[in-house]
Amino acid sequence: AQRVTQPEKLLSVFKGAPVELKCNYSYSGSPELFWYVQYSRQRLQLLLRHISRESIKGFTADLNKGETSFHLKKPFAQEEDSAMYYCALRAGSNYKLTFGKGTLLTVNP
């Protein structure tokens, strides 16, 4: 069975500081990894996916199969980045998503 671990429940940084939200997964095959974000009083929305290898709102994430990690990074955090971030995994042809428990990011002014 697949599992997604986000070790940090809370992460607090100052504006302009680098931020890294950790995500580790366990799955025997080749998974698809995603980061979802939920801003205050808004719905969950896709931030980025590993297959796209893109930068969204300054965030990037690289899939490291050796370390089974998919950490989310941004070099200079902004106050508007404050939100709940969920790492998610989709395994094989099954379209179900397995979510981590989420990390609440607070960017202080």
Place this chain on the structure above:
Amino acid sequence: GAVVSQHPSWVICKSGTSVKIECRSLDFQATTMFWYRQFPKQSLMLMATSNEGSKATYEQGVEKDKFLINHASLTLSTLTVTSAHPEDSSFYICSSSNVGQGNSYEQYFGPGTRLTVT
């Protein structure tokens, strides 16, 4: 992006009654819809996968007779919480999978429904 709505956004009901939550994909056809449950400050737990025109597939530990799911059309799925109890109080979220081309079946999430059972 695709838009998914849920109705109602919040509902309060008495123990023993049933509550129906609707999930609609407004601008695309969704062959697959997912129902999640989210406890306060916790992650989303998948309850069931709903495919249009067929029976839902429930996750282990989810009572199918208690959480009735119907996916009668490509734009509507409903979740009925039967004989609700206070422990069913939670935030219920649906998502729809866009059947399009080259989108790797991305899930679009509804805003959620807050259920409180008194």
